[in-house]
Amino acid sequence: MCFQRFTKKNIAVNILLVAAYLFWNIIVEELKPEHYFLILFWLFAYFGNEKSRRFITAFSIFIIYWIIYDSMRIIPNYEVSQVHIKEPYELEKALFGITANNTLLTPNEYFILHNNHFLDFLSGMFYINWVPIPLAFGVYLYLKDKYLFTKFSLVFLFVNIAGFIIYYIYPAAPPWYVELYGFDLQLGVSGNSAGLSRFDKIIGIPVFENIYNKNANVLAAIPSLHAAYPVIVLYYGIKKRLGWVNWLFVIFMLGIWFSAIYSNHHYIIDIILGVIITLITLLLFTTILHNQIVKKLVKKFTKFI
Numbered sequence: 419m420c421f422q423r424f425t426k427k428n429i430a431v432n433i434l435l436v437a438a439y440l441f442w443n444i445i446v447e448e449l450k451p452e453h454y455f456l457i458l459f460w461l462f463a464y465f466g467n468e469k470s471r472r473f474i475t476a477f478s479i480f481i482i483y484w485i486i487y488d489s490m491r492i493i494p495n496y497e498v499s500q501v502h503i504k505e506p507y508e509l510e511k512a513l514f515g516i517t518a519n520n521t522l523l524t525p526n527e528y529f530i531l532h533n534n535h536f537l538d539f540l541s542g543m544f545y546i547n548w549v550p551i552p553l554a555f556g557v558y559l560y561l562k563d564k565y566l567f568t569k570f571s572l573v574f575l576f577v578n579i580a581g582f583i584i585y586y587i588y589p590a591a592p593p594w595y596v597e598l599y600g601f602d603l604q605l606g607v608s609g610n611s612a613g614l615s616r617f618d619k620i621i622g623i624p625v626f627e628n629i630y631n632k633n634a635n636v637l638a639a640i641p642s643l644h645a646a647y648p649v650i651v652l653y654y655g656i657k658k659r660l661g662w663v664n665w666l667f668v669i670f671m672l673g674i675w676f677s678a679i680y681s682n683h684h685y686i687i688d689i690i691l692g693v694i695i696t697l698i699t700l701l702l703f704t705t706i707l708h709n710q711i712v713k714k715l716v717k718k719f720t721k722f723i
Contacts, residue, residue, distance in 0.1 A: 423465050423466075423467075423471075424465065428464075428465075432460075432461065432464060432465075435460075436457055436460075436461070439453070439456075439457065439485070440453075440457075442489070445492070446488075446489050446491055446492045447491055447492070456481070456484075459474075460474060460481070472722070472723045473560070473723075475722065475723050476560055476564070476567065476568075476571070476723035477556070477560075477571075479571040479572060479574070479575050480553070480556070480571060480574070480575075482575060483574065483575050483578050486578070486579070486582065487578070487582070487635075490582065490585075490635050491635075494605075494635070494637075495585050495586045495589040495635060495637060495638060496589050496603070496605060496637055498586045498589075499586060499587060499588065499589055500589070501589040501590070501591060501603050501637050502588060502589065502590045502591070502640075503590075503591040503595065503596065503601045503602075503603065504601040506590050506591070506639070506640065506685055506687060506688075507524065507593070507596050507601075507685075509685075509687055510524045510525075510526075510593075510685040510686060510687055511523070511524050513686070513687065514685075514686045514687075516528045518531070524593065524685065525679050525685075525686060526593040526594075526597075526679060526682045526685065527593075527597075529613070529679065529680045529682070530597065530613070530682060533613065533616065533680070535616075535620060537680060538613070538616040538617050538620060539617060539620050540673070540677075541613070541614070541617065541673075541676065541677035541680045541681050542614055542616075542617025542618075542620070542621075542625075542626070542677075542681075543617075544670070544673035544674050544676075544677040545614060545617075545626070545644070545674065545677045545678070545681065546617075546625065546626075547670070548644055548647060548674060549647070551647075551648075551651065551670060552574065552647045552648075552650065552651050555570075555651050555654070555655070556570060556571060556574075559654065559658070560723070562658075563658060564720045564723055565716075565717065565720045566654060566657060566658060567720075567723075568716055568719055568720045568723070569654070569703070569707070569716065570650065570654045572703065572716070573650055573654075573699060573700060573703050574647070574650055576699050576702075576703060577643070577646050577650060577695060577696050577699045578643060580695050580698075580699055581641055581643045581646065581692070581695060584640065584641055584695070585635055585638040585640075588640055589637045589638065590637065590638070590639045590640040590688075591637050591639060592612075592636075592637075592639040592682075592683055592684060592688075593612075593639075593682045593683065593684065593685055594610050594612035594613075594682045594683065595607070595610075595636070595637070597612075597682065598610065607636055607637075608630075608631060608633070608636070609629075609630035609631060609632070609633030609636050610630055610636075611626035611627045611629070611630045612681055612682040612683055613680060613681035613682040613683070614626035614630075614681045614683070615627065639683075639684055639685070639688050640687070640688050640691055641688060641691035641692035641694070641695045642678060642684045642688040642689050642691070642692035643692060644674055644678050644683070644684065644692070645674065645675055645678060645684070645688070645689040645690075645692035645693055645696075646692045646693065646695060646696040647674075648667065648670050648671035648674050648675075649671060649692075649693055649696045649697070650696060650700075651667050651670070651671075652664060652667040652668060652671055653700060655667045675689050
């Protein structure tokens, strides 16, 4: 098949996509450097050569996820539903409370009092790879097994959409919010690196501070998507029969779960619900994929990339 980069159709479609994306971001919020970067990256990849076009088309599923997440700024979840601050805290303490000095603490509160530089560094290293490792695994699947890549990326998207919907149905404050503000609702609060600030101090670079300053949805702790991503990676690692590599994915998964709690970003109940949402999505996706129409669409997309 002849590869044509600059056809009238290609140019027109991309002009419309870029214009729509720019217009949307102007409505949602002011344009930021990352928005321009995404546009330039897309155009260079799409019009670069056949391989780069197929690659960027494949990863458009991840781009859709990012656009949806970034657009959540337009309507904060606390404007849609009541924010839950005290209920998750009390449930966490009732189910997983730790008694220290005759005081019942949540695991997060326990680690605020009991932390060290080794765990600070380790948790930061796990957490900083929360997105890079799933993306790197996605690249691997794209190169080795495009059909499995398509399924992996679609599940990734659907898990996130499910999580975003729950964010609006049940807005929930993270543990660090309770530490800083108690049970009173403070609207417009910026994201906070919480316990991960200790990692920033160790390396001398405000990595997590910069990341969490751009958090599009602060009151969205339930379910934990940090807990979800490693489960998706492990599931498709097992499907791909990666052997010993899957043990590394298990370590990565457990490390992310521990770090989420240790760094005061999630309760254990957030982790559990994130895992449950992921397993339900995998089950539903596998069931839907048995439909011949859906299977043909997935295979068609796979051939296109």
